[in-house]
Amino acid sequence: xxxxxxxxxxxxxxxxxxxxxxxxxVIAVPPLTTPNDKPAGNGATTLAIAWQASQLIAQDLRSTGxxxxxAPQQKDYxxxxxxxxxxxxxxxxxxxxxxxxxxxxxxxxxxxxxGCYVYDVDKGRELGRIGFAVDADDWRRAAHKCSxxxxxxxxxxxxxxxxxxxxxxxxxxxxAQVKRIAVxxxxxxxxxxxxxAGPMVLTPRLSPRGNRVAYVSYLGGTPHVRVKxxxxxxxxxxxxxxLAMSFAPRFSPDGSRVVFSMMNAGNVDIYVVNADGGxxxxxxxxxxxxxxxxFSPDGSKILFESDRSGSQQLYVMDASGxxxxxxxxxxxxxxxxxxxxxxxxxxxxxxxxxxxRIGVMNIDGSGQNVLTTGPRDEGPSWAASSRxxxxxxxxPTGRSGIYRVALNGGAARKVTVPxxxxxxxxxxxxx
Amino acid sequence: xxxxxxxxxxxxxAASASAQLPGLRRRAPVPPxxxxxxIDALRADFLAHTGADTIFFGSDGVVLGPPAKATxxxxxxxxxxxxxxxxxxxxHADSNDTRDHALAVGARRAEEVRQFLxxxxxxxxxxxxxxxxxxxxxxxxxxxxLVR
Numbered sequence: 001x002x003x004x005x006x007x008x009x010x011x012x013x014x015x016x017x018x019x020x021x022x023x024x025x026v027i028a029v030p031p032l033t034t035p036n037d038k039p040a041g042n043g044a045t046t047l048a049i050a051w052q053a054s055q056l057i058a059q060d061l062r063s064t065g066x067x068x069x070x071a072p073q074q075k076d077y078x079x080x081x082x083x084x085x086x087x088x089x090x091x092x093x094x095x096x097x098x099x100x101x102x103x104x105x106x107x108x109x110x111x112x113x114x115g116c117y118v119y120d121v122d123k124g125r126e127l128g129r130i131g132f133a134v135d136a137d138d139w140r141r142a143a144h145k146c147s148x149x150x151x152x153x154x155x156x157x158x159x160x161x162x163x164x165x166x167x168x169x170x171x172x173x174x175x176a177q178v179k180r181i182a183v184x185x186x187x188x189x190x191x192x193x194x195x196x197a198g199p200m201v202l203t204p205r206l207s208p209r210g211n212r213v214a215y216v217s218y219l220g221g222t223p224h225v226r227v228k229x230x231x232x233x234x235x236x237x238x239x240x241x242x243l244a245m246s247f248a249p250r251f252s253p254d255g256s257r258v259v260f261s262m263m264n265a266g267n268v269d270i271y272v273v274n275a276d277g278g279x280x281x282x283x284x285x286x287x288x289x290x291x292x293x294x295f296s297p298d299g300s301k302i303l304f305e306s307d308r309s310g311s312q313q314l315y316v317m318d319a320s321g322x323x324x325x326x327x328x329x330x331x332x333x334x335x336x337x338x339x340x341x342x343x344x345x346x347x348x349x350x351x352x353x354x355x356x357r358i359g360v361m362n363i364d365g366s367g368q369n370v371l372t373t374g375p376r377d378e379g380p381s382w383a384a385s386s387r388x389x390x391x392x393x394x395x396p397t398g399r400s401g402i403y404r405v406a407l408n409g410g411a412a413r414k415v416t417v418p419x420x421x422x423x424x425x426x427x428x429x430x431x
Numbered sequence: 432x433x434x435x436x437x438x439x440x441x442x443x444x445a446a447s448a449s450a451q452l453p454g455l456r457r458r459a460p461v462p463p464x465x466x467x468x469x470i471d472a473l474r475a476d477f478l479a480h481t482g483a484d485t486i487f488f489g490s491d492g493v494v495l496g497p498p499a500k501a502t503x504x505x506x507x508x509x510x511x512x513x514x515x516x517x518x519x520x521x522x523h524a525d526s527n528d529t530r531d532h533a534l535a536v537g538a539r540r541a542e543e544v545r546q547f548l549x550x551x552x553x554x555x556x557x558x559x560x561x562x563x564x565x566x567x568x569x570x571x572x573x574x575x576x577l578v579r
Contacts, residue, residue: 174567202564202566222561248531263542266543335532351527379530398526
């Protein structure tokens with residue numbers, strides 16, 4: 001049976017709108033408590049930090065679009081012993097399915113202990129708990145971990161709260177344009193520039209734990225992949241002493257290897273190299289452009305794009321380069337594949353007469369679903385939850401911004417960054 | 432008044448007479464050879480002799496058409512006469528392309544031009560090729576830029 005493309009697209013849009021109507025779970029987030037209110041650095045007290053942490057958790061959960069979070073209210077305070085023995089009936093009557101309680105406690109060494117508990121309100125049962133000792137000014141990360149616990153227990157998917165986003169921050173146009181790699185927490189906090197204003201930089205890709213970033217730099221004239229350690233600030237070319245153009249880097253799921261594309265005698269092929277150095281190993285050799293390689297979550301396979309058939313299409317191969325086969329067979333061109341963290345789906349950029357749009361398909365190429373309206377949407381990167389994508393949208397005047405879109409429908413939302421942004425990449429959950 | 436006018440006529444006659452005397456004609460100074468030192472002057476001369484510094488490709492195309500080859504042949508002739516000038520060839524893709532594919536296609540366009548110029552006898556050491564991907568919006572093209 002054949003469908004003309006104009007009929008297919010509205011059908012897909014309708015399907016995603018229907019999926020969005022599934023009821024969202026409600027989770028109550030009453031304010032975290034403290035066993036005794038003590039100073040906790042920077043003029044704050046443990047009770048004040050507990051209040052801010054509760055608000056951050058509620059905001060995290062709401063931002064996913066996958067659940068309703070009942071925001072913390074003063075009247076919902078509970079005592080320290082009630083953290084592990086909450087009054088379920090109170091939340092049941094408000095329609096909450098889930099409940100998050102917790103505490104912030106000052107330690108004798110000046111640090112804080114943050115603990116969180118997630119409950120099933122209907123069954124009156126604990127679903128999980130998590131606790132950390134953190135520096136006083138690092139409480140946000142502990143709160144993000146609490147959000148992640150609640151999200152995972154209610155949806156079955158890992159959360160995206162303690163993750164990082166890398167992107168290209170840009171100012172100016174044409175030859176006066178300045179591009180820098182920037183990295184921030186997924187909620188926009190701790191924004192930092194990783195490269196100086198200087199040679200053009202493109203396509204940052206974070207390591208799965210978010211502690212390293214690989215990107216393309218024009219330093220020295222030829223675009224090539226560089227790797228920077230975000231903790232130490234150390235930075236080096238991926239391939240020392242190479243004069244060839246290299247680009248499109250991505251880390252393996254364990255962070256030990258980097259796949260990338262390199263140009264050799266007019267042919268662009270995919271190579272893999274140890275992230276700490278060594279000789280690159282060539283994986284493809286077909287004439288044409290093989291690029292945008294992306295590992296499967298178990299590291300055994302690599303997804304990539306190739307124009308070997310005459311148009312850009314998606315292919316999959318073993319991590320050794322063997323068994324290359326095409327997976328995309330739609331009416332258009334497909335580019336920039338990214339393998340979802342749960343291993344189930346491929347996100348891609350679709351190139352058609354209507355421009356560039358973001359979509360997803362199953363690993364075998366079936367079940368294609370175009371998620372965005374275009375006409376200049378590209379470069380999707382998965383959230384750790386496998387339920388959301390981040391991508392670049394360029395407007396008709398050439399200015400670009402970073403957007404995120406949920407798989408279960410709804411319009412794409414703009415991510416706030418200080419300047420124009422492009423090429424976002426979303427890390428996995430940090431250690 | 433009349434005497435002053437007569438004086439001027441006399442002087443004018445004397446001047447024209449001396450200019451026509453054989454052997455006394457002054458030689459005009461030899462015009463200097465056009466030494467093009469500034470890069471802007473070089474670029475203007477390059478454009479004047481080659482017609483264009485940019486050649487265009489079809490969407491997703493990397494093959495040189497006959498007009499492109501004619502332009503590049505003229506560029507090669509100029510470059511052979513100016514062996515001291517280094518050239519950077521920038522390959523560009525249009526904004527309908529995706530970012531990394533654009534980078535690859537831009538590189539292939541720049542490389543295609545570089546190889547054609549080498550084929551026409553331009554020393555490879557004079558030429559470098561770089562892809563700008565789709566970072567400088569415009570038509571699919573390759574631009575020959577004089578850098579020194």
